[in-house]
Amino acid sequence: MSIDKETIKHVAHLARIELQPNELEKLSGELHEILGFIDKLKYLNVEQVKPTSHILPISNILREDKPHVSLATEKALENAPSKKGNFFSVPKIIE
Amino acid sequence: MKYQTVIGLEVHLQLNTKTKAFCGCSTDFGKAPNSNVCPVCLGFPGTLPVYNRQALNSAIKLALAFGCQIQEHTKFDRKNYFYPDLPKNYQISQFDLPLSRNGYLDIYSQDGPKRIGITRVHLEEDAGKLIHETGVSLVDFNRTGIPLLEIVSEPDLNSPQEAFDYLTSLKSIIEYLDVSDCDMEKGSLRCDANISLRLCGAGELGVKTELKNMNSFKGVKDALTFEVERQTRLLEASQKMIQETRLWDVEKGATIAMRTKEGAKDYRYFPDPDLTVFIIDQSMVSHIKAQLPELPREKMRRFVKEYGLTEYDAKILVSSKNDAEFAESCIQDYPGKDKKEMVNWLIGPLLSEANLRKRKLHELNLDKNELISLIGFVGRQDISHLSAKSVLSQLIDTGKSARDLIQEGNLQQISNADALLEVIETVIQENAKSVSDFKAGKTNALMYLVGQVMKKSSGKANPKVVGELIRRRLADA
Numbered sequence: 001m002s003i004d005k006e007t008i009k010h011v012a013h014l015a016r017i018e019l020q021p022n023e024l025e026k027l028s029g030e031l032h033e034i035l036g037f038i039d040k041l042k043y044l045n046v047e048q049v050k051p052t053s054h055i056l057p058i059s060n061i062l063r064e065d066k067p068h069v070s071l072a073t074e075k076a077l078e079n080a081p082s083k084k085g086n087f088f089s090v091p092k093i094i095e
Numbered sequence: 096m097k098y099q100t101v102i103g104l105e106v107h108l109q110l111n112t113k114t115k116a117f118c119g120c121s122t123d124f125g126k127a128p129n130s131n132v133c134p135v136c137l138g139f140p141g142t143l144p145v146y147n148r149q150a151l152n153s154a155i156k157l158a159l160a161f162g163c164q165i166q167e168h169t170k171f172d173r174k175n176y177f178y179p180d181l182p183k184n185y186q187i188s189q190f191d192l193p194l195s196r197n198g199y200l201d202i203y204s205q206d207g208p209k210r211i212g213i214t215r216v217h218l219e220e221d222a223g224k225l226i227h228e229t230g231v232s233l234v235d236f237n238r239t240g241i242p243l244l245e246i247v248s249e250p251d252l253n254s255p256q257e258a259f260d261y262l263t264s265l266k267s268i269i270e271y272l273d274v275s276d277c278d279m280e281k282g283s284l285r286c287d288a289n290i291s292l293r294l295c296g297a298g299e300l301g302v303k304t305e306l307k308n309m310n311s312f313k314g315v316k317d318a319l320t321f322e323v324e325r326q327t328r329l330l331e332a333s334q335k336m337i338q339e340t341r342l343w344d345v346e347k348g349a350t351i352a353m354r355t356k357e358g359a360k361d362y363r364y365f366p367d368p369d370l371t372v373f374i375i376d377q378s379m380v381s382h383i384k385a386q387l388p389e390l391p392r393e394k395m396r397r398f399v400k401e402y403g404l405t406e407y408d409a410k411i412l413v414s415s416k417n418d419a420e421f422a423e424s425c426i427q428d429y430p431g432k433d434k435k436e437m438v439n440w441l442i443g444p445l446l447s448e449a450n451l452r453k454r455k456l457h458e459l460n461l462d463k464n465e466l467i468s469l470i471g472f473v474g475r476q477d478i479s480h481l482s483a484k485s486v487l488s489q490l491i492d493t494g495k496s497a498r499d500l501i502q503e504g505n506l507q508q509i510s511n512a513d514a515l516l517e518v519i520e521t522v523i524q525e526n527a528k529s530v531s532d533f534k535a536g537k538t539n540a541l542m543y544l545v546g547q548v549m550k551k552s553s554g555k556a557n558p559k560v561v562g563e564l565i566r567r568r569l570a571d572a
C-alpha cells in the first residue's frame with residue numbers, strides 16, 4: 001500500500017497535527033515502510049486465530065456503582081488555558 | 096400514496112446509575128458546572144476507566160426486555176473525533192461487537208400490532224454540555240461519561256405517527272424497567288431519525304436525511320412530517336436529493352440543513368486498550384432475566400384475563416407503570432367480581448381529571464377508598480353520575496371524603512316522584528316543540544326534555560326516574 005501526500009495530509013488533519021512540506025515528504029516514506037512491514041501479516045495463515053482486542057487474559061473488570069469525591073471545581077479548572085466562571089471556555093463552535 | 100416513507104430511529108438513553116460509566120463521579124442533574132468531574136472523566140493522561148457494574152446490568156436488562164440476543168463476547172472501542180465537549184478526543188463506544196443485537200418492539204396502530212426490529216443496543220458514554228455565547232463557547236463536563244445506551248431501530252417505521260408510537264412504547268418499557276428517567280427535556284432520552292422516501296414497491300431505499308435536535312416526542316413527529324412533505328416536493332420536482340443532516344427548528348417548524356465538512360466522518364474505531372473484554376455467559380443472562388419485572392404487554396394480557404378488561408382499556412391503563420399499579424389496586428379493592436364500573440371510572444372521569452391537571456393518574460393522590468365509596472353512591476342511585484363527576488374533581492382538590500362532599504354540596508339525588516313532578520311540568524310547558532316531537536315518535540326529544548329537568552334541578556334529579564315520569568306524563572296527555 002502506498003501512502004501519498006494527500007493521505008498523509010488527511011491523517012495529519014484527523015490527528016490535528018500541523019506538518020511542514022518537508023515533513024510531508026519524510027512521513028510519506030516512513031509510513032510507507034511501516035505499512036510494508038505490517039503487510040507481512042498478510043502472508044500468515046490466521047484462519048484459526050481469534051482477533052485479539054486486549055493483550056491481557058482478563059475480562060469483566062467492573063466497579064460498583066458507588067460515588068467517589070469529585071474534584072473541586074477550582075482544581076478541575078486550574079490547568080485550563082481559558083475559563084469563564086465555573087466553565088471551561090473555548091473559541092466559539094459554529095454549527 | 097405514491098411514495099413510501101421509511102424511517103429508522105436512533106435513541107440515546109442515559110442510564111439512571113448513581114455514578115458515571117467509567118468513574119465514581121455523581122450523575123446528579125443540575126449541579127454547579129464542572130463539579131461532578133475527576134481526572135478520569137476529564138480525560139487526564141494516565142487515568143484508567145473501569146466500567147460500572149450497575150450500568151452493565153441495566154443495559155442487559157433493557158436488551159433482554161426488547162428480545163435482543165446478548166452477545167457472549169463484547170468490548171469497548173474508541174470513536175475518535177475532536178470536539179470541545181469531548182475531553183479525551185474520543186468517545187468510548189462499541190463498534191463491531193455490541194452488547195446485543197436483533198431485538199424488536201411492538202407498536203399498536205389502528206391496523207393492529209406491528210413489530211419493529213431493533214438492530215442493536217450498545218454501550219457508550221455521554222459527552223459534555225456546550226453553552227454558546229458571543230465569541231466563546233462554554234463547556235460543562237458534568238454530563239461527560241454518564242452511561243448511555245444507543246438503541247438503533249431497523250428502518251421498519253413507515254410514518255411519523257409510527258415513529259411517535261415507537262418512542263411511546265419504548266419509553267413505557269424503559270419506565271417499567273426503571274433503568275432511566277426517560278426525560279427528553281432533561282436530555283436523558285434523545286432521538287435522531289433517518290428518513291427517506293421511495294416509490295411504493297421500489298426495492299432500493301431512497302436518499303436519506305438524518306434529523307437531529309428534536310427535544311420531545313412530538314418534535315420528532317413534527318420534524319418527520321415536515322421532512323415527508325419536503326422530500327415529496329423534491330421528488331415530484333425531479334430534483335436531486337442529497338444525503339445530509341438537518342436540524343429541527345421548533346420555532347420555525349422546519350428542518351434546516353446543517354453545515355458540514357465533506358467526508359468529516361472518519362472515526363477510526365479501534366478497541367479501547369484501557370478496558371477489558373466482557374464475557375456475558377448464559378448464567379449471567381438468566382440471572383438478570385429472572386429480575387425482569389412484568390412488562391406492559393404481559394400486564395395488559397393479565398388485566399384482560401383476570402379482570403375482564405377490554406384490550407383497549409387495558410392498554411390505556413398499563414402504559415405507565417405507576418398508573419397501572421394504582422389502577423390495579425383500585426380494581427382489586429372494588430367489591431364484587433364485575434370490575435367494569437371501576438374500570439370505566441378510571442379510564443373515563445378520572446383520566447380526564449388527570450389530563451386536565453396535566454398529571455398522571457397516580458399523581459392525583461386520590462384515596463382509592465374514596466373513589467370506591469363514590470362509585471357506591473352512584474350505584475345506589477344516591478347521587479347522579481353528573482354530580483359524582485364533580486365530587487370526584489373535589490375529592491382530588493380538597494382531599495375531603497366523598498360522603499362529606501355530597502352532604503356539603505347537597506347533592507343527594509332526587510328520586511322522589513312528588514318532588515320532581517313540578518319541575519317536569521314546567522319543562523313540558525316551556526318546550527312544546529320537543530313535546531310534540533316526542534309524541535311524533537322522535538325518541539331524542541325525550542332525552543332533551545330529561546336534560547332540561549336535570550338542568551333545572553342542578554343535576555340532582557335522577558335521570559332514570561325523570562325519563563320514566565315524563566314518558567308516563569306524556570302518555571296520559
Ligand SMILES: [Zn+2]
Binds near residue numbers: 137
Ligand atoms: Zn469522573
